[in-house]
Amino acid sequence: xxRSPCGHDDxxxxxxxxxxxxxxxxLIDYISSHGHGSWRTLPKLAGLxxxxxxxxxxxxxxxxxxxxRGKFSEDEERKIINLHSAxxxxxxxxxxxxxxxxxxxxKNYWNTRLRKKLLSMGIDPTTHKPRTDLNHLVNLSQLLxxxxxxxxxxxxxxxxxxQADASHLAKIQLLQNMLQLMNTSPLLxxxxxxxxxxxxxNLNPFEGFLNGxxxxxxxxxxxxxxxxxxxxxxxxxxxxxxxxxxxxxWAGLEDGFNPEILGLKNSSLSSTTSSYENEIxxxxxxxxxxxxxxxxxYNINQMESKIDxxxxxxxxxxxxxxxxxxxxxxxxxxxxxxxxxxxxxxxxSSSPSPAILW
DNA sequence: AATCACGTCAACCGCAGAGGG
DNA sequence: CCCCTCTGCGGTTGACGTGAT
Numbered sequence: 255x256x257r258s259p260c261g262h263d264d265x266x267x268x269x270x271x272x273x274x275x276x277x278x279x280x281l282i283d284y285i286s287s288h289g290h291g292s293w294r295t296l297p298k299l300a301g302l303x304x305x306x307x308x309x310x311x312x313x314x315x316x317x318x319x320x321x322x323r324g325k326f327s328e329d330e331e332r333k334i335i336n337l338h339s340a341x342x343x344x345x346x347x348x349x350x351x352x353x354x355x356x357x358x359x360x361k362n363y364w365n366t367r368l369r370k371k372l373l374s375m376g377i378d379p380t381t382h383k384p385r386t387d388l389n390h391l392v393n394l395s396q397l398l399x400x401x402x403x404x405x406x407x408x409x410x411x412x413x414x415x416x417q418a419d420a421s422h423l424a425k426i427q428l429l430q431n432m433l434q435l436m437n438t439s440p441l442l443x444x445x446x447x448x449x450x451x452x453x454x455x456n457l458n459p460f461e462g463f464l465n466g467x468x469x470x471x472x473x474x475x476x477x478x479x480x481x482x483x484x485x486x487x488x489x490x491x492x493x494x495x496x497x498x499x500x501x502x503x504w505a506g507l508e509d510g511f512n513p514e515i516l517g518l519k520n521s522s523l524s525s526t527t528s529s530y531e532n533e534i535x536x537x538x539x540x541x542x543x544x545x546x547x548x549x550x551x552y553n554i555n556q557m558e559s560k561i562d563x564x565x566x567x568x569x570x571x572x573x574x575x576x577x578x579x580x581x582x583x584x585x586x587x588x589x590x591x592x593x594x595x596x597x598x599x600x601x602x603s604s605s606p607s608p609a610i611l612w
Numbered sequence: 613a614a615t616c617a618c619g620t621c622a623a624c625c626g627c628a629g630a631g632g633g
Numbered sequence: 634c635c636c637c638t639c640t641g642c643g644g645t646t647g648a649c650g651t652g653a654t
Binding site for chain 2 (some may be wrong): 635636640646647650653
């Protein structure tokens with residue numbers, strides 16, 4: 255492997271650091287009339303006391319005429335998040351799908367903003383799955399409480415303008431965390447979770463899911479929430495194994511979520527053996543309005559509107575419950591707030607380890 | 613006004629792969 | 634094959650700006 259001598263510019267007397275307008279102009283003038291050709295020889299020909307590597311970087315990341323500067327749009331944010339969930343830190347690959355944006359710019363934007371935004375929403379930016387750490391559950395507990403008492407100070411700033419949205423979001427995040435824990439803990443089984451959620455209570459949001467009256471989960475197989483598959487990202491073994499396959503199906507990922515590419519074609523929100531296995535086609539984990547722009551209010555309804563409810567209806571004629579009917583029941587029942595607090599107390603006080611939460 | 617903390621982003625660094633001799 | 638050059642990529646750094654104290 256050859257090593258560019260650019261790392262030793264000081265020894266070679268070559269300039270490093272920020273570019274001056276004069277240097278920029280020299281580079282622009284030369285490339286405009288000659289093209290860049292060999293980057294190695296370009297600096298000398300253009301009269302620049304820089305290494306070729308530095309020239310290339312300056313051109314591709316800053317001086318190129320087709321570079322789009324300025325704030326990322328909501329659409330661009332969505333694309334970045336969806337693409338990152340599928341291919342990870344492949345910034346140059348992502349940049350190809352965002353005309354006018356450089357890999358460096360996208361990388362910076364991810365590290366400084368999107369990453370934090372996902373974290374604040376309870377999503378692990380690496381796996382794109384809900385976070386499961388206890389601290390986060392406690393934070394959600396506080397958020398939920400604040401929202402319910404009409405005293406919300408949103409950590410998302412203007413991204414959450416409505417208390418109702420914040421409350422819904424907190425519940426969703428909490429539910430995802432719990433389901434994730436249920437699914438990953440070896441100590442959990444259907445009976446214990448049933449006991450936890452059902453207990454002696456007659457009314458609870460999981461009743462339809464867990465007590466067998468709802469065919470969505472009416473089976474004896476080990477519980478699998480399926481929510482962890484909302485965005486399997488890099489961990490999905492069905493994800494395309496090479497970029498050719500990946501590129502062949504870009505269209506869906508650019509505008510939203512492509513379940514087939516991510517191996518979600520046969521994913522399920524219920525059990526591994528239920529008849530609903532092939533019913534779930536599209537679940538977009540990235541809300542339509544994700545930006546923290548003034549118009550970027552997080553709206554649960556928008557998230558649901560991305561999904562065709564017909565695709566979620568059971569093929570079992572005995573069932574009239576759709577996932578989202580159950581979901582609405584869960585989310586809309588304000589009498590459940592105390593129930594959520596009970597769950598939070600259980601989940602955050604009974605054990606120091608998520609593995610033995612239940 | 614001075615200092616500190618933090619966020620942003622241009623630029624650098626080191627590595628890896630492609631390709632030519 | 635091996636060696637070397639060139640190019641591109643992803644991670645990291647550090648200068649700078651801004652807001653808080």
